[in-house]
Amino acid sequence: SQQGEEDPQALSIQEGENATMNCSYKTSINNLQWYRQNSGRGLVHLILIRSNEREKHSGRLRVTLDTSKKSSSLLITASRAADTASYFCVSSRGGYQKVTFGTGTKLQVIP
Amino acid sequence: DTEVTQTPKHLVMGMTNKKSLKCEQHMGHRAMYWYKQKAKKPPELMFVYSYEKLSINESVPSRFSPECPNSSLLNLHLHALQPEDSALYLCASSPNTGLDTGELFFGEGSRLTVL
Numbered sequence: 001s002q003q004g005e006e007d008p009q010a011l012s013i014q015e016g017e018n019a020t021m022n023c024s025y026k027t028s029i030n031n032l033q034w035y036r037q038n039s040g041r042g043l044v045h046l047i048l049i050r051s052n053e054r055e056k057h058s059g060r061l062r063v064t065l066d067t068s069k070k071s072s073s074l075l076i077t078a079s080r081a082a083d084t085a086s087y088f089c090v091s092s093r094g095g096y097q098k099v100t101f102g103t104g105t106k107l108q109v110i111p
Numbered sequence: 112d113t114e115v116t117q118t119p120k121h122l123v124m125g126m127t128n129k130k131s132l133k134c135e136q137h138m139g140h141r142a143m144y145w146y147k148q149k150a151k152k153p154p155e156l157m158f159v160y161s162y163e164k165l166s167i168n169e170s171v172p173s174r175f176s177p178e179c180p181n182s183s184l185l186n187l188h189l190h191a192l193q194p195e196d197s198a199l200y201l202c203a204s205s206p207n208t209g210l211d212t213g214e215l216f217f218g219e220g221s222r223l224t225v226l
Contacts, residue, residue, distance in 0.1 A: 030211050040150065040199060042219040088153055092212065098167060099144065099205075099212055101153035 004089045004102025012108040019076040021105040023089030024069075032065060033090040034074050035101075043088070046074075081111045117202050117218035125226050126192060132221045134185040134202030142208045143185040144215065145177060146201040154201055160185060161208040192225045199223075 004025045013019055025032070031050045035043040049056045049065045049072065056063045062075040076083055089102040115136045124130050134143065142161050146154035159167035160179040168177075174196075176188040185202055199220045205212040 033214065035215075035217075040148070040220075042201065043154070043203075043215075043217040045214045045216070048214060090215070098156060098159070098169075099215060100156050104153050 004091060004100070006087075006089060006102045006105045008105060009103070010106045010108070012110065013079055015079060015081055015109055015111050017079055019079050019083070019107055019109070021074045021087055021107070023072045023074070023102050025072075025089070025091050025102070026070065029067075029091045031091070032063075032072050034061075034063060034072075035088045035090055036085045037088065037104075038085045046087075076107075079107075079109045081109050083107060084109045115202055115204055115216050115218035117200075117221050119221055120219065121222050121224075123224045123226065124189065124192065126194070128192075129188070129190045131189065132187040132200055132202075132223070134187075134218055135183055136204040136216065137183055138204065138206070138216065139182075140204035140206050140216070141182065142205045142212060143179065144203040144205070145185070145187055146203065148199040148201060148220070150198075158187075166208075189223070192223075194225050197223055197225045 004023045006023045033048045034046040037043045047058045047063050049063050060077045065072045086104045086106045088104045092099050118133045144159050145157040148154040156169050157171045158177045163179045174191050178186040199222050201220045202218045203215040205215045207213045
């Protein structure tokens with residue numbers, strides 16, 4: 001079963017626009033991570049935010065975490081066609097390495 | 112070397128065959144994972160190894176048999192699979208075990224087709 005639910009399930013934007021994806025999770029976490037997957041192949045780690053952090057930046061990525069609401073968001077600024085991919089939030093469920101994926105958001109950036 | 116290498120990339124097998132998927136990492140990571148991913152779905156956790164010992168089995172059918180011969184290698188032995196087991200099988204490793212695993216490093220996956 002999935003620990004996280006993401007919305008929207010799919011998002012289509014024009015190149016240059018910002019993309020925001022949201023993730024809600026069920027149990028308490030130690031950290032939350034975001035990954036990208038291109039065309040059903042391997043996953044690439046984007047960013048990790050710890051439970052005692054509220055916001056983190058990495059290049060064009062901004063992640064927020066609200067542990068009281070059990071939610072996180074990923075913002076991609078100035079999107080590019082190469083950002084077209086599926087994005088997943090990932091967290092540890094039930095403690096101890098049950099690292100499970102959210103349902104994912106499929107992002108399409110139109111050139 | 113920050114790679115996780117999976118072989119084979121593609122595998123086609125019959126329901127009576129026995130085959131294995133292999134995964135290798137040389138980053139000194141002590142936790143390794145198998146995930147199964149069906150088309151248009153998120154990866155689902157199958158097994159976790161911590162310090163070469165099986166620490167998590169997510170109620171996976173016994174026709175999937177994991178093995179961790181040493182800290183760098185992870186195998187998934189396949190026997191008597193069903194067509195619905197066709198999927199992308201992803202291997203990952205992480206530097207840490209326990210609650211704070213750190214970043215997971217993924218291989219490119221092995222795409223399995225069961226006829």
